[in-house]
Ligand code: SAH
């Protein structure tokens with residue numbers, strides 16, 4: 393039927409930046425009359441928004457792209473977007489003949505017109521960077537009604553030697569503060585009260601006039617913003633002004649995700665992280681001094697080229713000494729074209745050794761998390777109800793410190809703030825009981 397609107401199905405891999413980009417793409421396509429569907433079968437357009445951070449992530453997506461062929465009609469346009477699209481460009485068109493479009497992170501403005509050309513049989517790879525592009529006129533299609541991502545910075549100017557992101561997302565650029573504030577008002581008007589600002593090194597935000605401290609204060613001052621988060625900061629960009637703004641802006645939550653990568657100064661040097669073990673610890677100390685009770689999570693890579701057993705042991709002691717609430721842990725993955733691939737071959741850490749270190753690291757992280765979480769039992773926290781938990785009739789909620797608490801309840805409570813007491817822990821997540829507050833009690837008389 394000609395009058396029926398075309399359908400689009402999108403699958404998203406990788407980090408929050410990609411989730412946010414998918415929301416922008418869906419918003420753009422909705423303006424052009426597309427309707428989102430939640431299964432690929434028979435969709436007019438299928439998009440796979442990809443990640444290139446580790447080889448494993450890419451292999452998974454390549455497998456999935458192959459699989460999606462079965463779900464396509466003869467007229468379906470299959471597009472690959474995101475970081476892997478940017479990295480492989482035309483190579484992806486050669487490799488998978490059923491892929492019609494390959495579009496990098498700065499090319500989404502052209503999506504509707506490229507889909508049109510693809511309908512007429514063209515196959516296109518669009519992978520140029522556009523340093524002006526922030527998609528200001530796009531209206532992101534947010535599906536989560538409780539929490540919103542706001543990209544405030546695109547690209548990255550650091551050059552960590554293991555990392556593909558500067559290649560896939562281009563140079564760093566920040567949105568104008570006024571644009572971020574406009575979007576914040578729009579989000580709050582939709583009833584969303586929690587906002588997470590996004591950027592690869594988000595605290596290096598600078599729009600030519602305002603820095604990250606200004607941004608935190610301005611977003612935090614928008615009426616209706618009850619919780620303000622950001623990810624991921626770089627330790628070197630935590631100026632005193634930024635920490636001060638965090639401590640004095642009521643909406644800023646008491647949680648920082650601060651990637652450490654390694655606890656060994658010599659490994660950090662080969663990674664070009666631009667800080668020492670001591671400087672990282674000092675950054676954590678400054679944050680905790682300014683924000684009492686701050687929860688700290690991190691990212692750690694094991695098996696970086698040249699990592700000795702002694703250097704790895706320093707990562708374990710750093711994890712213990714700093715006391716992280718949690719950590720994402722990864723085995724080093726060599727990415728084509730990154731400086732780490734040019735280190736001496738002999739420095740390669742075997743997969744066996746890397747796997748063993750990963751296991752030991754995970755054990756150490758878990759021990760720390762469990763100890764912190766056990767000590768929290770019996771304490772009371774305000775939680776925001778996010779969604780139904782996978783298990784039975786429980787709700788998934790979150791504290792300001794980003795801890796997950798499962799409580800009994802039903803979906804009418806989603807989006808509400810409640811006071812809970814932590815009653816149990818699996819070691820990583822909590823169960824809680826709702827504590828009646830004055831406002832929640834029935835009125836007397
Ligand atoms: N911009 C963020 C990190 C983005 S990538 C930051 O600098 O904090 C998310 C995490 O993936 C990184 O923190 C790092 O721990 C991991 N990572 C990045 N490249 C990797 C690689 N080549 N191999 C293994 N892990 C990697």
Ligand code: SF4
Nearest residue numbers: 548550552555557592
């Ligand atoms: Fe990658 Fe480093 Fe930039 Fe993070 S700061 S995106 S790890 S280059």
Ligand code: F3S
Nearest residue numbers: 406407443444445475
């Ligand atoms: Fe992956 Fe790109 Fe994010 S490589 S982690 S989707 S910036």
